[in-house]
Amino acid sequence: MPVTMRDVARVAGVSVKTVSNVVNDFAHVSPTTRERVRAAIDELGYQMNFTARSLSLGRTGMITLAVPELRLPYFAELSDAVIDAAGAQGYTVLIEQTGGSRDRELEVLTSARRRMTDGLILSPLGLRAGDAPVLEVDFPMVLLGERALHGRVPHVAMANVDGARAATEHLLGLGRRRLALIGTFDREGVGAGALRTRGFLEALEGAGLEHDPHRTGEALAWTRATGAEAMRAVLDRGLEVDGVVALNDVLALGAMSVLHDRGLRVPDDVAVTGFDDIEEGRFTRPSLTTVDPDRELIARTAVDLLVDRLRNGPVPADQPAPEVVADCVLRVRASSTRPG
Amino acid sequence: MPVTMRDVARVAGVSVKTVSNVVNDFAHVSPTTRERVRAAIDELGYQMNFTARSLSLGRTGMITLAVPELRLPYFAELSDAVIDAAGAQGYTVLIEQTGGSRDRELEVLTSARRRMTDGLILSPLGLRAGDAPVLEVDFPMVLLGERALHGRVPHVAMANVDGARAATEHLLGLGRRRLALIGTFDREGVGAGALRTRGFLEALEGAGLEHDPHRTGEALAWTRATGAEAMRAVLDRGLEVDGVVALNDVLALGAMSVLHDRGLRVPDDVAVTGFDDIEEGRFTRPSLTTVDPDRELIARTAVDLLVDRLRNGPVPADQPAPEVVADCVLRVRASSTRPG
DNA sequence: GGCTCTCTGGTAACCGGTTACCACTCGCAC
DNA sequence: GTGCGAGTGGTAACCGGTTACCAGAGAGCC
Secondary structure, three states, X not given: OOOXXXXXXXXXXXXXXXXXXXXXXXXXXOHHHHHHHHHHHHHHOOOOOHHHHHHHHOOOOEEEEEEOOOOOHHHXXXXXXXXXXXXXOOOEEEEEEOOOOHHHHHHHHHOHHHHHOOEXXXXXXXXXXXXXXXXXXXXXXXXXXXXXXXXXXXXXXXXXXXXXXXXXXXXXXXXXXXXXXXEEOOOOOOOHHHHHHHHHHHHHHHOOOOXXXXXXXXXXXXXXXXXXXXXXXXXXXXXXOOEEEEOOHHHHHHHHHHHHHOOOOOOOOOEEEOOOOOHHHHOOOOOOEEEEOOHHHHHHHHHHHHHHHHHHOOOOOOOOOOEEEEOOEEEOOHHHOXXX | OOOOHHHHHHHHOOOHHHHHHHHOOOOOOOHHHHHHHHHHHHHHOOOOOHHHHHHHHOOOOEEEEEEOOOOOHHHHHHHHHHHHHHHHOOOEEEEEEOOOOHHHHHHHHHOHHHHHOOEEEEXXXXXXXXXXXHHOOOOOEEEEOOOOOOOOOOEEEEOHHHHHHHHHHHHHHOOOOOEEEEEEXXXXXXXXXXXXXXXXXXXXXXXXXXXXXXXXXXXXXOOHHHHHHHHHHHHHOOOOOOEXXXXXXXXXXXXXXXXXHOOOOOOOXXXXXXXXXXXXXXXXXXXXXXXXXXXXXXXXXXHHHHHHHHHHOOXXXXXXXXXXXXXXXXXXXXXXXXXX
16 A cells, blocks of 8 residues: 555656655756656655655654643744744644643653654743753753753743833832732742742832732742632732732733622722733733733744754854843733723 | 664664563563663663654654644644643644645645654634545544534534524523624535534524524634624624624634623623633633533544544444534523623 | 766665564473 | 473564665767
8 A cells, every 4th residue: 555666666667766856856857757757656646754754864844842731822822833933944843731840841851752853842831940951952952931941052031020020110100009919939930930020029129119928929820710819819818909910911811800700990990911912811801911022933033943953953062052032012901001 | 973772782782672672661571681771771871763663663653633723722722632632642743733724724634744643633624515535535534623524534523503502592591682693604504603503593493583694793713803803793783782692702702892892791781602611711701601512522532533543444434434423511601691 | 980078867775663583592391 | 311392582674765876878079
């Protein structure tokens, strides 16, 4: 059943080299021969065996994208963008879900399955600062969304601190002074959570204010459910809240559901900001003010950096690994618009 | 740099067969030898070449999942579930985005890239009834979410008609009589849209009512934006509306944003139902009544059917292809709860 | 007309695994 | 001590491409 290049060669009366030349559009094949080969291919219904080609070439044309969970809109939209960007470069994307757990992330880095693809784009959540050595891998890799985990790996980050500071300053500019912080939970201080928290605190500090830790709602995973829970926890402490800075959009949406249930109006009583600019936030009512990190750019940059490594080999030892930090833009929407 | 099995064999002082036996946990290797091979593997940092193994075995351990777009929550959550289900069976998932276009779907079916994986789970949107012949492929495939496109291909569908009928009857049960239908657009009558529309019409008919086509809002793609647009179109026609049956959740959410903007209260003035039970709908306010097709079950079933084909070859010609129809459950939430 | 030079295409080695087949060793029974 | 069988592991072919190297043919030039 399986038709090979040799079969095609035999039927066309040429050698496998010639068939290969035709299939790969190489020069130096006479039009007559080319046509004969084409005809044989059609006649036999020949389709190239990608695995054999991969073995021979030493590359597969596939890359792995490892994200926490596709059901989180940010990662779904990011994966969408990565798949498109990779496709534009001729690569296909294999997706691994780590659930954000350190073990699964280490497994992605070390398991034999990794060798099914040419390179890896990893969006780590569970890796700790001390895990830098495991990132010392011998295959092309790009890190996403984190900074300073390891200096030798190219990575694409976003302006987490700036973005969160801008969101916070925006709320302060509305006259809100009792801000809750939703979603922080980062003992290591290396993740996006820690950076966004820092931006939040810097903004308060800049306004001469101090953050009351009782207005912090922790959330280990960043989902609507944990955002709701964190918001509930803060409100249950009985403190007044007139603004919410959520560390990402789904947390913000979860928080808004609780505010609604408690009879607090957004933005009249409580103004809310998120982070990520997921599509959902443009259609909730009120729509969600958020920080837009330009996912398309991040995805394209990550793919380009990886493809660069794939084509040109590892970063020379005397050069720093590329680090791109995407700018963030505050998108003000109804959840933080002064009523009236 | 690349360490091969031969290298390990040389260092361990055994043959490649023995190394292979150890790596694959085959029997008949003495503990001493096994230990020696293990030591050599560690010493050299050997990692198996997956491509070579795939070529040799004739299978890759990967399957392709082709969905319209990951940025649509339904497909993100579905992909999440498929990846997990495939992982449980030892398979890794390669994702292709078709954008719902017929051309891209045909490409997925025919391109050489398809041969990078062992099988395909296709969630078609653009394929037409007349495309049945192209589904006559010689590799394992499972169709998702559609019915009756082709009798020889195993497929997993959901009870589209029943689900839509249940949602519609629910609104009728609330006394709503001026129902808008949001999202229909299916000239061929084969897609989920046509089936859900039929369920809607059947429910109306069952109640002795007739649907006013002016209360239909068309949407080619099913997104929040097109849902909003369709809702706007219906309202702009000036007809009174006291209920909305949206063909899926994002359409419903888009519609709800417009209802809100027009000062119509949900559910007081207009009750709304969706379809899919995406997580988002549980956290909007009001939360969204929807039809839950049990995505996990669908994903698991699709993977199991595909793996069955992978292991046991094609469906015998004298047997019908398996067809599984997942039941739908109506999840009543605040968007359609009688006020009070 | 003979001789390069270029173009075309054949041969065979190689990528790195798997595995059919076979040979050897060793233990045990007679 | 010899024979036999089970257990262990070696050899080499094979999966289906790519490609280095080479040979032959045809064209152009003197």
